[in-house]
Amino acid sequence: MRIRPGTTLHQPSRRLILAGGSALLVGAMSALGGRAVLAASAIHKTKIGEAEVTVISDGTFTLPQSLLLPGVDQAALDTLLKAHGATADFTVQTNVCVVRLGSTVALIDTGAGPDFMPTLGRFADRLGEAGIASDSITHVIFTHAHADHFWGVLDPFGDTSLWPKAKHVMALAERDFWFAPDAADKVPEFQKSMSVGIVRRLKALGDVITTAKPGDEIAPGLAFVATPGHTPGHVSVAIRSGTSECLVLGDALTHAAISFGAPSWRWGSDIDGEQAAATRARVLEDAARRKLAVIGYHLPWPGLGRVETSGSAYRFVQEAGK
């Protein structure tokens, strides 16, 4: 696996290091290619055509393998990880994208805010540190409503958006799923309390959340792409500028070794495992064939790379961006 370290454009402030404590330092370590890579920065800038994309870390978190890969064959997992030079470390990044294109300044997901995990919730502070004024945000776009992507939208002192002037957009199928009376029955056991929190926040935001469908252009050069399965209404976001294109994956591909090397394996965090696996197969085939740039929310910092075929599956080729 080729690795080029991200461009250091911005060092975390002393305040953030203190606030994040060891979480920031430990959290900046990502298991990639068998080596622990220290993220030099929590803010990474790249260009996709004319679009300026700033990836901002909301922090990191760790989930146990038993929740993420229930029933996985341990020997097969060990073999796969070894083949990718990776370790069984399920500490993941949370790579929030800010896209500036023309008159649009769009957030793609918002991080978790302060109420989900103590190692998350750094995004809103770091947005300012990246030199992006809060009142310049025109769109807040969600790939899905899970806590680590959606809860950071709320002002921690109330139930209003931190970006009240922006247009907030979520897939119609996603919003409808969570509002259905049986939503909590359909999610994995360990996500049941989170599902209650999702519904509470969606209700608090009310009409602030507008909806769109896969294929819809949210703003010039930004469109929803259907990638269901992780959640029923999960979408990725295509950034298109001239001949350049990047797919912001959300949670369509979450692990640099497993999602790429064994896309058919079932994840315990996917609501519809079969559909999520079919989505992975489709996204990987398409991204590899078109040599598409991708940005994964949980892929090794800053989550930017490409997909290459590798034997009968694929591998993630991390890029610092261009």
Ligand SMILES: [Zn+2]
């Ligand atoms: Zn996620």
